[in-house]
Amino acid sequence: MAITKILSKEQATLIINDVPFRYPVNIDYLYEIYETANEAIQMLEHENVQIEVKEINQVDLLYYCIGEYFYSVSHLGQEEIEKFNKNEDFASSMASVAADKYLSLSIFNHVEKKLANRFLPPASSLNMYINFMLNIVKGYKKNDPQSTLISDLLMKSLTISRCILEQLLSGYETEAFSSWRTLHECECTLILLDKHGEPLINNYLKHMNFGFAFNDSIKDKEQQDKVFYQMKDEMRALGLKSKDIRKYIEYGWLYPIVPEGDETFKLNFRDGLEKLAGLSAYAKRYEISSEIIHSTPLLIYSNKEYFYYMTLLSLYESFFRLERVFVSLFSKRVSKEQMAQYLEMQKVYYSQLVVIHKRELETFKKLQASWGEKNSH
Numbered sequence: 001m002a003i004t005k006i007l008s009k010e011q012a013t014l015i016i017n018d019v020p021f022r023y024p025v026n027i028d029y030l031y032e033i034y035e036t037a038n039e040a041i042q043m044l045e046h047e048n049v050q051i052e053v054k055e056i057n058q059v060d061l062l063y064y065c066i067g068e069y070f071y072s073v074s075h076l077g078q079e080e081i082e083k084f085n086k087n088e089d090f091a092s093s094m095a096s097v098a099a100d101k102y103l104s105l106s107i108f109n110h111v112e113k114k115l116a117n118r119f120l121p122p123a124s125s126l127n128m129y130i131n132f133m134l135n136i137v138k139g140y141k142k143n144d145p146q147s148t149l150i151s152d153l154l155m156k157s158l159t160i161s162r163c164i165l166e167q168l169l170s171g172y173e174t175e176a177f178s179s180w181r182t183l184h185e186c187e188c189t190l191i192l193l194d195k196h197g198e199p200l201i202n203n204y205l206k207h208m209n210f211g212f213a214f215n216d217s218i219k220d221k222e223q224q225d226k227v228f229y230q231m232k233d234e235m236r237a238l239g240l241k242s243k244d245i246r247k248y249i250e251y252g253w254l255y256p257i258v259p260e261g262d263e264t265f266k267l268n269f270r271d272g273l274e275k276l277a278g279l280s281a282y283a284k285r286y287e288i289s290s291e292i293i294h295s296t297p298l299l300i301y302s303n304k305e306y307f308y309y310m311t312l313l314s315l316y317e318s319f320f321r322l323e324r325v326f327v328s329l330f331s332k333r334v335s336k337e338q339m340a341q342y343l344e345m346q347k348v349y350y351s352q353l354v355v356i357h358k359r360e361l362e363t364f365k366k367l368q369a370s371w372g373e374k375n376s377h
Helices: 007-014 027-049 060-073 076-087 088-108 121-138 145-169 173-196 198-214 221-237 241-258 269-276 281-294 303-332 336-377
Strands: none
Touching: 007 027, 007 198, 007 281, 027 060, 027 088, 060 076, 060 088, 121 145, 121 198, 121 303, 121 336, 145 303, 173 241, 173 269, 173 303, 198 221, 198 241, 221 241, 241 269, 241 303, 269 281, 269 336, 281 303, 281 336, 303 336
16 A cells, blocks of 8 residues: 655645646645545555555655646646536546546656766766757847847757756657757758858758748748749759649758859758768768668667667767857857856866766777677687
C-alpha cells in the first residue's frame, strides 16, 4: 500500500494559485478532485497486485488534477464554469483520469536505456556553454530578416543543438542524429552568410521572397506576380527549366559565390550548400542521417552506442563552428570589458570542450575497433 501524506489544502492552494486561470478558481472543488485521485490510486493498488506504489509524488498528482480541470474549463465562460463545477460526474471523471495518468506516466512510464548523464562534463559543459550563448543572443533584436538574419539563424541553430543534447540524454540516439541533419543544414547556411556578408544575405532574402511567391503567401497578388516573373527570368538566364524551380528557390542564392569555372556545382545540399561551406567531409554522416529520417532498417535496428557517439561528436563539431560565428557576432555588439569577460570564460570551458571531444572520439574509435573484431569472427 502506498505510504504517503497528501498535501494540506493550504499547500495545495499555494500551488493552484500559481496557475493562470482566467477566472477565480474554486479551491474546494479542485482540492476535492485531488483527494479523490489519491483515493483512486489507493483503490487501484489494493485491487491489482501488479501495482505497487511506495510513495506518491503529491505535487505531480496535484498538477495532473489541475491540468485536467484547467483544460476542461479553459474554453468556457464564467457561468459555464460554475455549471461545470456542479456536475459531480465531471469531478469524479477528472480524478480517475489524473490517477491513471500519474500511475502510467510516473510508476509505469516507459524509459529508454540511457547512455548519457546530464551531470557529466560531455553533457553539462556543452549545455552550460550553449545556455550562455542563448542568453546572449536572445537579447538581440529578432524576426526582422533584413537586419537580424544571422542572429535569428544562430538562435535557431543553438536551440536545435540543445534539443539534440536533450534527446541524447533521454536515450533517443537516432532521433538526435536525425535532428543533427537539420542543424548541419543550418550551420552550412550560417557559415556562408557570415563569411560573405550583406551581398549574399540580400540574395538569400530574395530567394526567401521567391519561396513566398511560389507558395502563394504574398497578400498583394500584383507584387506576388512581379516576384514570380523575376524568378522565372533569372532561371531562364541560367538555363534552368520549370522543373528546377524548387531547387532554385532553395539553393539558387548560392550562385554569386560559386567559383568561376566550377562545373561540379549543383542545386542541392551535398554538391551545393555543403560543398561551398567547406563541410563535404560530413557528406557521409548527412547521408546516414537522411536514411534514418526515411525510416530505413537502419533506424529500426540501430546500434545505440554507435549513434550516441556519432551524434555527440557531430554535435560538438557543429558547436565549435557555431561558436566562431557567435564570437564574430558578439564581438561587434559588446564593450571591450564584456568581450574580455567572455574570453576568460572561453579560455576555461572551450578548452575543456576540445579535450572532451578528443576523449569521446578516442572512445568511439575503440568501440568501432571492437565491433569490427566481433564481426570478423
